[in-house]
Amino acid sequence: MPRCARIKSFDSIYHIMVKSVGGTLLFRCDDDKERYLQTxxxxxxxxKFKVYAYCLMDNHGHIIIDACGADISKIMHGINQSYAQYYNRKYERAGHLFADRFKSKIVDSDRYLVTLSGYIHNNPSDIDGYKNNVHKYRYSSLGIYLGIRKDSLALVDxxxxxxxxxxxxxxxxxDYLKFVQSCDKDELKRVIAFKEEKAEYRSERNIIVRNVEPEKVIDFVxxxxxxxxxxVKLKHVKNVKALKSLCAFLMRGLCxxxxxxxxxxxxxxxxxxxxxxxFEGYMLTKQKDDYRNIIMDFLKEYAASY
Incomplete structure (x- = not known):
């Protein structure tokens, strides 16, 4: 029986759930969860998508992703395929790791988004020791929300x-503390240092229109x-590895x-x-100062947004 087409739109926010196949543990240890977040x-x-919340459990995970104009299927296929390759190498196994396709549902209102974030952040309440201490669970973004844990990867908006x-x-x-109903409020108040911060929360959605022609990418790079x-189109040509790698990187991610x-x-x-x-293009942007700003420079010149 054919699978139904996934409901998608270029400007949607998605609730993503990933689950392991059968009884396999998706994350056998903390290092595995760290690897998935790094991926x-x-x-x-x-x-250039945004993550609004996440929680990784041993056999499944929840993520709220704002695709910002990208194809959510390409994003999640790349993430899960990369992690599965790491997992199979590490544990000397073969075959599928994730159960069927990832599940996704479009978040269609601010109210649903807020409620969903609370649901995701309360997932650890079923784990022994976390029923009234979900804020202490390391692999949830709740601690980032409440300011008790630093977002070391700068992953979450x-x-x-x-x-x-x-x-x-x-x-x-x-107010968010009060919203998380299943938590021990007194304990949360004790561990959260509510400083008299002058900062304000301001975050806007930025949908990138990803229709730049490949010829323009090649010209830019x-x-x-x-x-x-x-x-770019010639094989076995030396000394153009950076050109090819950066072109492929920008075409894949921003076009x-x-x-x-x-x-x-x-x-x-x-x-x-x-x-x-x-991958090599991505590594160049991380390791070479000459290319560290190429993404932002490309977006400024070509990729219109609204």
Whole structure:
């Protein structure tokens, strides 16, 4: 029986749930949860989507993702495939890790978004020791919301939900504390240092229109790297690795191109090589100062948003 087409739109916010196949533990240890969050961050830097909340349990996980104009299927396929490869190598196993496709539901109102964040943050209440202490669960974004844990990956935009309670940071945290009904409020008040912060919560949605033609990407990167753009389609050409890698990276993340489209543009290369180029382009933006700002510079020049 054919599967139903996933309901998607380019400007949607999604409730994503991932679940392991059978009785397999999706995350066998804390390092696995850390790896999954790091993988989300890597794809976030590529596709420029936002994460509003998350909670990772041992056999499933919840994430609220604002796709910001990107294709949610491409985002989640990349994240889950990358994590599954890591998992199978680490535990010397083969086969599927995730149960069928990831589940997604469009978040269609602010009220639903806020309620959903509370549901996600209360997931650890079923774990021994966390029923009245869900704020202490490390692999949930609740601690980030309440200001008791630093977002070391800079992954979560907590402000988008918190500003529904108040623009003032202190008041928003206090109101969100009250909203999390299943938590021990006295304990939460004790552990949260409500400072007299002058900051305000301000976060707006920014939908990126991802329709830049590949020729413009190649032209932009060739000027950025001072390399000959015509070399992108030539095989076995040395000294243009940065050009090809950065082109593939931008095409994949900011132009909504499929792997096979990138393969065609780059002279009918294999999909595995295209994937490798995308990753190498990402690493260049992380490791080389010359390319650290290429994403923002590209967005300023080409990718219109609203």
């Amino acid at each position: 989300i961050k890597r794809y976030q830097e590529n596709f 907590a402000a988008f939900v918190m500003q529904q309670f108040s623009r003032d940071v202190k008041n928003a945290r206090m 060739s000027k950025y790297t001072n390399e000959d753009g015509s070399s 909504d191109m499929r792997q096979k489209d990138i393969c065609f543009v780059m002279g009918n290369i294999t999909q595995s090589y295209a994937s490798k180029l995308c």
